[in-house]
Ligand code: KDG
């Protein structure tokens with residue numbers, strides 16, 4: 001089998017998505033997600049101008065060699081743009097292989113290790129009461145795990161608190177919006193949220209929380225310690241992890257499980273975190289971390305160190321990414337949990353897919369490949385619109401992490 005062509009398509013059914021379609025001489029095509037929120041067109045150019053010309057004529061079954069060709073062959077390795085572009089190609093190749101062999105991709109990854117994939121949804125509100133109502137809604141929809149975020153008194157906007165609850169979308173058209181941040185106010189408020197949620201919903205429901213990279217290690221240690229009585233499933237992205245060693249400080253002070261890595265793009269962002277057992281869940285995902293070929297190696301290393309997976313699954317990851325993640329999640333042994341934010345109706349219409357939700361679990365479906373398609377004529381009705389994630393400043397105006 002030979003790759004004959006590949007094209008990159010950009011659409012915006014409510015938000016921007018970049019999709020790669022790889023064609024073969026046997027009439028089979030594969031899809032890959034290449035969406036990098038707020039930097040979409042950089043990946044489009046990387047694929048169109050630099051990778052696709054080297055892809056034509058290759059055998060799509062040689063996904064390992066093609067991955068190495070684009071990774072080692074670039075000289076300039078790693079980085080989110082490079083690794084997202086490589087991931088899109090890698091996904092498309094696994095999709096082609098599944099279709100050509102007439103089997104779901106999970107069968108090429110070792111087969112099913114479980115029946116369904118445990119997922120968590122996103123509850124958020126302007127205050128504790130509203131967040132608590134939202135958690136209740138997720139529980140009544142059948143979710144067994146819920147991430148809870150709440151507005152902080154004295155701050156106008158807080159990460160994770162959405163205008164449209166079910167379809168949380170932080171990227172906005174126009175120039176980046178500016179948010180305001182106070183670590184002191186946040187640290188005082190969050191334990192009250194989880195105290196109230198445990199009182200109302202009991203001990204069984206899994207609760208998660210995302211700090212979104214806003215604390216120093218010792219502040220994260222304080223938060224983790226103060227949340228221990230509420231036994232979170234995980235505390236996510238407590239500190240930016242450019243300095244992986246910083247997590248030694250967090251780890252020695254708290255037993256709250258730690259999750260990290262949605263912005264990582266290669267194993268070299270996480271090797272110390274994993275091999276020193278400084279985290280419990282690795283959040284790297286297919287689309288931003290070099291595809292299935294790289295992520296299965298990350299998961300294999302993590303398995304040796306008692307680290308489980310918890311793939312990123314926000315709305316800026318297209319249904320192609322979600323499907324790829326589900327095939328991966330269901331196959332590996334050290335799966336932990338999968339993030340699941342529902343896409344809008346328009347997005348689901350552009351990307352018809354075989355995966356489905358039932359009673360707190362997602363099921364990838366039994367269709368050959370990933371079981372996702374792309375409706376090109378519908379997608380053409382939603383042209384690209386430049387959009388940015390917010391930026392964040394401290395109360396005195398200092399630029400901070402969003
Ligand atoms: O593009 C950025 C979003 O995917 C991110 O802000 C969402 O932190 C996030 C999460 O945990 O889903």
Ligand code: MG
Nearest residue numbers: 210236237262
């Ligand atoms: Mg996050």
